[in-house]
Amino acid sequence: MLTKEKAKEILSNFPQKNILVVGDLILDKYLWGEVERISPEAPVPVVDVKKETVNLGGACNVAWNLSTLDVKTTIAGVVGKDENAKILKNLLDEKDINTILIEDENRPTTEKTRVIAVSQQLIRIDKESKEKLNDEVRNKLIKELETQAKNFDAVIISDYGKGVISRQVIEVFLNKDIPVFVDPKPSNFEFYKDITIMTPNRKEAYELVKAEKDTPLEEVGKTIMEKLNLKNLLITLGGEGMALFTEDKITKIPAKARKVFDVTGAGDTVISVLTACRVSGANWEESAILANLAGGWVVGEIGTVAIDRETLISLVP
Numbered sequence: 001m002l003t004k005e006k007a008k009e010i011l012s013n014f015p016q017k018n019i020l021v022v023g024d025l026i027l028d029k030y031l032w033g034e035v036e037r038i039s040p041e042a043p044v045p046v047v048d049v050k051k052e053t054v055n056l057g058g059a060c061n062v063a064w065n066l067s068t069l070d071v072k073t074t075i076a077g078v079v080g081k082d083e084n085a086k087i088l089k090n091l092l093d094e095k096d097i098n099t100i101l102i103e104d105e106n107r108p109t110t111e112k113t114r115v116i117a118v119s120q121q122l123i124r125i126d127k128e129s130k131e132k133l134n135d136e137v138r139n140k141l142i143k144e145l146e147t148q149a150k151n152f153d154a155v156i157i158s159d160y161g162k163g164v165i166s167r168q169v170i171e172v173f174l175n176k177d178i179p180v181f182v183d184p185k186p187s188n189f190e191f192y193k194d195i196t197i198m199t200p201n202r203k204e205a206y207e208l209v210k211a212e213k214d215t216p217l218e219e220v221g222k223t224i225m226e227k228l229n230l231k232n233l234l235i236t237l238g239g240e241g242m243a244l245f246t247e248d249k250i251t252k253i254p255a256k257a258r259k260v261f262d263v264t265g266a267g268d269t270v271i272s273v274l275t276a277c278r279v280s281g282a283n284w285e286e287s288a289i290l291a292n293l294a295g296g297w298v299v300g301e302i303g304t305v306a307i308d309r310e311t312l313i314s315l316v317p
Contacts (some may be wrong), residue, residue: 002289007316010290011309013280018072018151022169023158023183024079026058027084027091029113035122040168047117054263056091058111058268059158060079061306062183063097065272066156074152076100076145078137079163084109097136100144104137110162145172145298153279154179156271157195161185170174181275183267189228197232197284198224199271205235221245232286236270236295244288251285253292269307270295290316 046234050216056064063075076147079085081103088109091098107129115122133141141164149155155173157180159165170191182198186207192198200208206215209223217235225233225245233245241255273294277287293315294307 002286002316004313004316006131006286007290007313010085010277010280010282010286011313014309015070015072017153017276017279018074019066019151019275019279020148020155021063021066021073021075021105021158022145022165023059023062023077024110024160024162024164025060025075025079025088026056026110026112026160026162027088028055028061029053029111030055031115033115033117035117045117045122047115047122049115053262054087054091056088056095058117058160058162059156060088060092060097060157061268062158062272063092065094065269065306066276067095067097068308069272069276069312070309074098074100074148076141078102078104078107078133078141080107080109081105082109084111100141100148102137102141102144104133106134107131107163110160128162130162132166138166138168142168142172145169149173149176149178152178154181154196154275156275157182158268158271159183159185159188159191161187167190167191176179177281179271179275181271181278187196192230193228195230196227197230197234197274198228199234199236199267199274200224200236200269201236217243218250221250232284234270234274234291236267237306242288242292244269245286246284251288253285253288255292262317266295266298269298273307273312 030053031049032051033047035045037046039046063073066073079101110128113125129253180195182195184198184200186204191209211220231247235243242253244251270291274287274291277290
């Protein structure tokens with residue numbers, strides 16, 4: 001049983017920890033407006049935009065979550081040679097996140113634009129490249145990671161399938177015995193062998209092993225662990241909470257969500273809190289419980305948000 005006192009003890013260690021996030025960097029743009037009529041041109045709502053905001057998305061959201069929890073945070077990834085890269089860099093600087101950014105003039109900085117009205121997301125517009133990095137850019141990234149890897153207590157691989165993550169990137173950290181926490185992309189299944197833990201949602205878990213919908217979750221989890229040689233696995237189950245698989249048991253952790261407004265970034269919050277707790281002295285079950293509480297809080301907020309230590313402690317019963 002995780003007590004509030006134990007949670008405080010774990011979270012008090014966060015400022016002494018140094019965590020690296022490697023993955024696909026995304027700039028989230030939001031158009032906030034009102035809908036009062038349907039377009040005469042097509043049966044779609046007309047959004048009267050009242051304001052525009054930008055935020056950290058993808059792997060950047062993972063880093064933002066860590067920084068908000070007072071963890072020393074560095075993010076590594078690839079950006080385009082464009083205005084969005086400058087905006088992203090400024091946002092990261094504002095959040096006290098250190099950066100290892102490799103420029104690739106042949107690809108855009110990934111941008112996701114969400115149109116929101118009446119507290120609901122109406123549409124999302126993506127500008128991105130999903131091509132694998134070319135040899136020159138990939139080698140630059142790996143060289144930087146190899147140089148700096150020893151400085152970190154753990155690395156989070158935030159794989160959104162935009163071409164940045166490869167087996168070579170992950171092996172940089174495996175070869176140096178640095179704990180590797182992965183938020184996976186099912187199409188990159190083969191990259192994740194021998195990592196410390198991964199955190200797929202239910203849909204991703206079933207896709208990872210191409211399981212039928214009626215396959216028991218326990219069987220899916222064990223298959224993933226066997227195929228990837230994992231000792232730990234955390235499957236998030238939305239409104240049903242989480243299932244934590246370790247070598248000797250499966251632990252179900254019930255959901256703690258408030259009313260769900262927006263699931264954007266919830267997985268980023270879960271892996272951020274899980275990693276920070278684990279390297280700060282928590283066992284796997286304690287880490288998962290705190291990650292579950294944080295994820296439940298985040299889905300009750302609109303848009304991409306990050307949770308701080310005080311709020312997280314307040315959620316512990």
